[in-house]
Amino acid sequence: MIKQRLMTPGPTDVPPEVLVEMAKPIFHHRTDRFRRMFAEVNVGLKKLLFTTSDVLTLAGSGTAGMEAAIATLVPRNKKVLVANGGKFGERWAKVARVYGLDVDEVKLEWGTALSAEAVKQKISTGDYGAVIVVHSETSTATATDLEAIAAVTRGTDVLLLADAITSAGALPLKQDDWGVDVVGMGSQKALMLPPGLAFVSVSEKAWKAAESVKAPAFYLNLKTYRKSVAEDDTPFTPAVSLIRGLKVALDMIHGIGIETVWARTALLAKATRVAAGALGLKIFSSQPSDSVTGIWYPEGVNDSFRKILRTKYGCSVAGGQDDVKGKIFRVSHMGFVDPFDTIGMVAAMEYTLAQLGAKVEIGSGVSAATKVLKDWA
């Protein structure tokens, strides 16, 4: 009888309205009914990304969407610059190599991000066909200045592919204004859905570059999805229930306005950072993302913290990976999470730290978080 709160940086909690919608009977996807719904969903996704490009929807995880983009769009005759500041940057370098690309993998210290200046220097050589960055690197809870990097690639022949899986719908992102060529998303993050859908939004510049690319891919060939979406359809069997849920989730997001969602997410992140500070804890990243916060365990505390937090207090957060496994934990601010979940999570954090022998003044974190969150709108 422990109330569960899912505060991992994906999957995130799904609103009851969405769960109920997804529980409704299946209908067939080769129907006008489906095409009408799919067209509406596409409008909502474009609005979310501030783009006029069609957004392609795949049944798959976020990785499937990013792999499809790399397979379909990235020019083969030039180098691809991949910013590796964590597990996901590392993954896109691996994927690019699978497709035989000449990968320039920039390994960054975890908790830092590639600068626009560094991108500028690299691509000034003329050797690069594409740059792949992770907007919000989940593994390190670190944000990249995507707008600044887009300002560098915009107006050049170099494509900019952004893994926006834990940023789209959470952090400010305006694809067309900024000039981001490819945006990849997943369903189980800020979109408040279960896992199972990937989304890719592709600029005209990227489609043009793709003309020279002969993708060794069938299911993950975005050109096929592009043809279908023009007719409000999908090339393969779509995940109908998830798309039903997506319609409801997008209506909820656009109902309050995406800018309000961004502001709310940022405030939850700020409250978490301030609360951590009040408890004497250090933030992991030097460029913290607002969609997820990484926090160092204090001296003497290990990953049993997460076990107690989950089993005793019902609050699930993520741990660290690779070198920081057992040294940090990560809390999500995406989607259907509110000030009261966040304040509650801070209280659970205080109790757990105290049980593990850390010096915490019970109530100081929640008090600090509550002060920040008073500006909630």
Next chain:
Amino acid sequence: MIKQRLMTPGPTDVPPEVLVEMAKPIFHHRTDRFRRMFAEVNVGLKKLLFTTSDVLTLAGSGTAGMEAAIATLVPRNKKVLVANGGKFGERWAKVARVYGLDVDEVKLEWGTALSAEAVKQKISTGDYGAVIVVHSETSTATATDLEAIAAVTRGTDVLLLADAITSAGALPLKQDDWGVDVVGMGSQKALMLPPGLAFVSVSEKAWKAAESVKAPAFYLNLKTYRKSVAEDDTPFTPAVSLIRGLKVALDMIHGIGIETVWARTALLAKATRVAAGALGLKIFSSQPSDSVTGIWYPEGVNDSFRKILRTKYGCSVAGGQDDVKGKIFRVSHMGFVDPFDTIGMVAAMEYTLAQLGAKVEIGSGVSAATKVLKDWA
């Protein structure tokens, strides 16, 4: 896109496990399958009330159960003492009059409860056949010392009927040990179910007294329910989905143990009282119940407090009734509510009070509540 938290003293939030169980297909009630389930539920209810008596389950609200008890069990040839310390005490006096009973209605100042001493004096005259008290009077958030009153009626011919609608499963209550003759419950409180079921548990002494009572009732005649339950059955069509949900809810409660549930409820109530104190707010009742807390609005704050709390922060609490309408609000601690809901509710309370111009130090209430709740087990 506001997360809803139902913290009214009934209905209360229903756990997802119970909602999913109730969403399953209906099966027929005149079957072995139903009788097996109903027998199991009855075991769980008896365990909840610490009684060996069968617990009768009616499709109806809590009022239906209490009315059935009054109609079926209360001797007609003597007076009935009714403690009226709020809206529900008042109601049982009305119901008793509908059945032609000679009602001695003791009107108490709201926020106080009838003492065992007062009951002792009254029944010492020998004029009374029954006493009706409200264990936890929801309208005034006040607890009656039911154990002490039962110690007075036990061993006499006088029946003790307790409205335990907002107490059973929340406050300590041991029917057989204490000697309470009739316990009435509803589904939408500590049992964590939607409204729609009433429960009545009847002692052998009360059944004996009922032999002389010719109840002018058909659906609400408990004798009919008694006959059926002996065969694990119901006299009328039962609310099958709710009973399915009840099975799951009882398993959850007994899984952690009813004493633990009582302790948790008491701690949530204490945290709320302490937080109110830290914010300079006064508790309404002089004998506060642990299942619901009534709090006076501070100077200058009116019932728009509840509207802001609900529409802006998604937190529903109850208002005052009759003379204290617009002057107090009431927060539930029953059922599927945890420390983090309670701390969040205190934060929402702080924000709302500040917006209405009350002097509150943001963070002081949550900090105080968090300190109390660190003992959560």
